[in-house]
Amino acid sequence: MKKSYGIVLAVILCLSVMLTACGGNNGNATNAGNTNTSGDVGGSGNSGKKVKLSILSWNNEKEMAPLLEGFQAKYPNISFDFQHAPPVKDYISKLQTMLLSHSATDIFIIAAENRNEIIDGGYAIDLTNEPFMDVMLEGNKPMLSKNGKTYAFTQTGWVGGLWYNKDLFAKAGITTFPETWDEFIAACLTLKEAGIIPYYDNVGDVTMIHDGLFANTTLAKDADIDAKIFEGKATFEQSWTETFKLWKSGLVDNKILTADMIGLTADQIVNEFAVGNVAMITGGPWNINTFKEANPDLKYEMAPIPGPNPGGNYYAGAPGVGLAINSKTKYKEEALTFLSYLASPEGLKKFEEGSGAFITAKGYESTVSPEIEKAYKEGLLQGKFYLPMVSWPRHQEALRNQFMISSQDLIVGKGTPEGIAQALDKKLAEMDNK
Amino acid sequence: MPKFLKQLQYQLFLIPILLFYTLFTIYPLIKSFIFSLTDFNGYNKNYNFVGMSNYLKIFKDDAIVSGISYTLLYAISSTVLITLVAIPLALILDQNFFTKNIHRAIFFFPSIPSGLLLAYIWGFILAPISSGVLNTVLREVFNLGPQPWLSDPNLAKLMTIIVAAWAGAGWHAVLYLAFLQGISKDYYEAASIDGAGRWGQIRHITLPLLAPAMTVSIMLLLTGGLKVFEIPFALTRGGPGFETHTITQVIVLRGISEVQYGLASAMSIVFFLIVLVITFFQVSWMQKREERVL
Numbered sequence: 001m002k003k004s005y006g007i008v009l010a011v012i013l014c015l016s017v018m019l020t021a022c023g024g025n026n027g028n029a030t031n032a033g034n035t036n037t038s039g040d041v042g043g044s045g046n047s048g049k050k051v052k053l054s055i056l057s058w059n060n061e062k063e064m065a066p067l068l069e070g071f072q073a074k075y076p077n078i079s080f081d082f083q084h085a086p087p088v089k090d091y092i093s094k095l096q097t098m099l100l101s102h103s104a105t106d107i108f109i110i111a112a113e114n115r116n117e118i119i120d121g122g123y124a125i126d127l128t129n130e131p132f133m134d135v136m137l138e139g140n141k142p143m144l145s146k147n148g149k150t151y152a153f154t155q156t157g158w159v160g161g162l163w164y165n166k167d168l169f170a171k172a173g174i175t176t177f178p179e180t181w182d183e184f185i186a187a188c189l190t191l192k193e194a195g196i197i198p199y200y201d202n203v204g205d206v207t208m209i210h211d212g213l214f215a216n217t218t219l220a221k222d223a224d225i226d227a228k229i230f231e232g233k234a235t236f237e238q239s240w241t242e243t244f245k246l247w248k249s250g251l252v253d254n255k256i257l258t259a260d261m262i263g264l265t266a267d268q269i270v271n272e273f274a275v276g277n278v279a280m281i282t283g284g285p286w287n288i289n290t291f292k293e294a295n296p297d298l299k300y301e302m303a304p305i306p307g308p309n310p311g312g313n314y315y316a317g318a319p320g321v322g323l324a325i326n327s328k329t330k331y332k333e334e335a336l337t338f339l340s341y342l343a344s345p346e347g348l349k350k351f352e353e354g355s356g357a358f359i360t361a362k363g364y365e366s367t368v369s370p371e372i373e374k375a376y377k378e379g380l381l382q383g384k385f386y387l388p389m390v391s392w393p394r395h396q397e398a399l400r401n402q403f404m405i406s407s408q409d410l411i412v413g414k415g416t417p418e419g420i421a422q423a424l425d426k427k428l429a430e431m432d433n434k
Numbered sequence: 435m436p437k438f439l440k441q442l443q444y445q446l447f448l449i450p451i452l453l454f455y456t457l458f459t460i461y462p463l464i465k466s467f468i469f470s471l472t473d474f475n476g477y478n479k480n481y482n483f484v485g486m487s488n489y490l491k492i493f494k495d496d497a498i499v500s501g502i503s504y505t506l507l508y509a510i511s512s513t514v515l516i517t518l519v520a521i522p523l524a525l526i527l528d529q530n531f532f533t534k535n536i537h538r539a540i541f542f543f544p545s546i547p548s549g550l551l552l553a554y555i556w557g558f559i560l561a562p563i564s565s566g567v568l569n570t571v572l573r574e575v576f577n578l579g580p581q582p583w584l585s586d587p588n589l590a591k592l593m594t595i596i597v598a599a600w601a602g603a604g605w606h607a608v609l610y611l612a613f614l615q616g617i618s619k620d621y622y623e624a625a626s627i628d629g630a631g632r633w634g635q636i637r638h639i640t641l642p643l644l645a646p647a648m649t650v651s652i653m654l655l656l657t658g659g660l661k662v663f664e665i666p667f668a669l670t671r672g673g674p675g676f677e678t679h680t681i682t683q684v685i686v687l688r689g690i691s692e693v694q695y696g697l698a699s700a701m702s703i704v705f706f707l708i709v710l711v712i713t714f715f716q717v718s719w720m721q722k723r724e725e726r727v728l
Contacts, residue, residue, distance in 0.1 A: 263583065
């Protein structure tokens with residue numbers, strides 16, 4: 001029996017040692033983090049000291065490979081622990097968990113959806129005065145800034161709009177893409193009469209059609225409208241109702257946009273367009289590879305979203321997400337070296353090569369696919385694009401969810417255009433009083 | 435050796451389990467309760483104590499009210515449907531026929547992949563486009579137009595429950611099968627000598643003796659149904675509107691997407707209590723039933 005006690009005590013002792021060891025490691029990690037917050041960094045990128053930089057990206061490994069390989073060729077002492085999570089919700093929740101458990105990577109992405117929380121929580125270092133920030137477009141900075149300080153570097157922007165199938169348009173006898181909202185609805189009805197599905201929309205998200213319509217009807221008249229809504233000087237009801245009315249009377253009432261589209265996934269919509277089953281969808285440059293792989297013979301182009309006011313059409317679009325440096329990194333200088341490399345002509349080229357993204361850095365000319373060239377030049381470079389989630393200064397995700405749910409209710413016959421706008425006002429008030 | 439010392443050695447063996455249980459279950463539960471009384475946003479650790487205000491917000495929240503009603507409908511309907519399918523299936527699979535092992539494997543198969551994967555596959559079957567298998571069959575065979583399986587509020591609720599029943603029936607049939615094989619053949623022989631037919635044997639011997647299996651199966655189905663996330667999320671994303679939002683989805687939505695961690699914690703505590711009460715009454719009632727029939 002004495003032997004039994006001995007075994008039991010040994011088990012308890014081992015367990016205690018294991019738990020103490022776990023606690024000890026955490027303590028060390030925290031200390032290391034604190035030490036490095038105070039600026040005691042591990043050495044410069046050129047010091048020759050072996051360093052492993054960790055990155056959490058929403059571009060996958062294949063897309064990031066040319067950039068990482070190019071950097072490693074230049075700085076062989078720095079290797080990477082690369083981690084990926086797909087955008088947007090999965091990425092944000094993974095990063096949130098990592099930040100709270102003090103296990104966040106040295107470099108991570110800030111998006112419009114989490115910038116306020118990252119900056120307010122003190123999780124990212126201030127990059128405002130870093131030399132490489134000079135190549136970042138001024139127009140890209142507000143999305144990643146607060147109180148005049150910029151916390152992430154972005155070298156990209158994107159533009160989206162209506163992809164249309166030229167052959168299906170020709171089959172229905174439509175020779176030019178509609179310029180106004182009424183012409184767009186008329187074209188949809190003509191396509192429908194010709195037995196062609198005119199348009200699929202991803203109603204499981206805030207649709208790009210809304211972005212373009214709102215920009216044409218309201219933003220073009222008052223560029224500060226979003227700021228006014230969030231300062232309490234205007235309401236969603238005053239500014240968005242016209243957009244929702246146009247959307248409902250044109251697309252929903254004419255049964256161009258139907259309830260069954262709620263059941264479609266984004267991939268299904270893209271595939272249906274790629275194989276020529278639908279004349280129009282909304283999308284962006286990220287769809288081009290799928291179109292080419294699924295149907296190399298597809299003839300298509302991107303057009304702006306037509307609005308009621310001629311000549312005032314917009315695309316959807318926004319600055320790209322930015323790379324930020326963890327305020328508790330042990331390798332601040334190496335992380336800065338990495339961002340400097342990314343901002344260099346060589347780094348920008350490598351990133352473009354891997355991701356296919358539009359590079360918007362100063363002094364760099366992006367190579368653009370001809371199908372989206374018009375959107376790139378007339379939309380992105382001329383600033384004729386809009387995305388509410390970037391323009392809204394706070395509670396983007398809560399408002400986006402409310403927007404989507406109310407829009408779906410309207411499609412299935414519940415609610416009114418005024419109701420969607422009022423629901424957004426209610427949600428904003430609720431979030432501000434949370 | 436004194437009796438208390440002899441018992442102490444057994445108690446000591448429980449300490450590691452108790453430590454892990456406390457660390458991974460009790461501690462997070464207490465922490466959730468603490469967060470539920472604060473305005474913690476999930477990022478900034480400088481949060482304030484807000485008392486019961488998160489709890490007061492819960493029942494004014496359209497999403498949670500809709501989530502509770504759909505989750506209860508899902509849990510109860512899927513439990514009834516799976517039980518109604520699993521027991522007859524178990525009775526058939528209990529027969530001694532040539533391909534019984536293959537059939538058992540076939541019916542058990544849907545339980546192996548994750549619910550998320552199954553739902554994505556069903557998403558393709560139910561899609562309202564040219565590649566949607568079910569709509570294609572309806573068009574080719576009955577000349578019917580595409581049905582909004584996942585976008586009509588009532589059809590979406592029905593389809594999520596049917597897919598759940600399809601995925602879960604095989605597993606629960608195997609559970610019933612295990613209990614069926616524990617029933618002594620003597621009962622059936624005696625019943626047959628007394629002139630009882632097959633249906634009489636099922637009604638008066640099999641079903642009463644399956645009572646313990648039903649207690650376990652229904653408890654697992656109810657708790658699993660109340661905690662469901664994957665199947666409705668992957669099939670409908672909770673839509674249209676809030677129609678197929680589950681309680682768990684609302685908790686994730688409010689906590690992660692909308693950075694209202696305090697509110698989401700309050701929701702999870704209320705949800706925990708709902709599951710606890712329902713399960714307690716279900717198990718108590720069914721155990722009394724077991725005592726009556728056994």
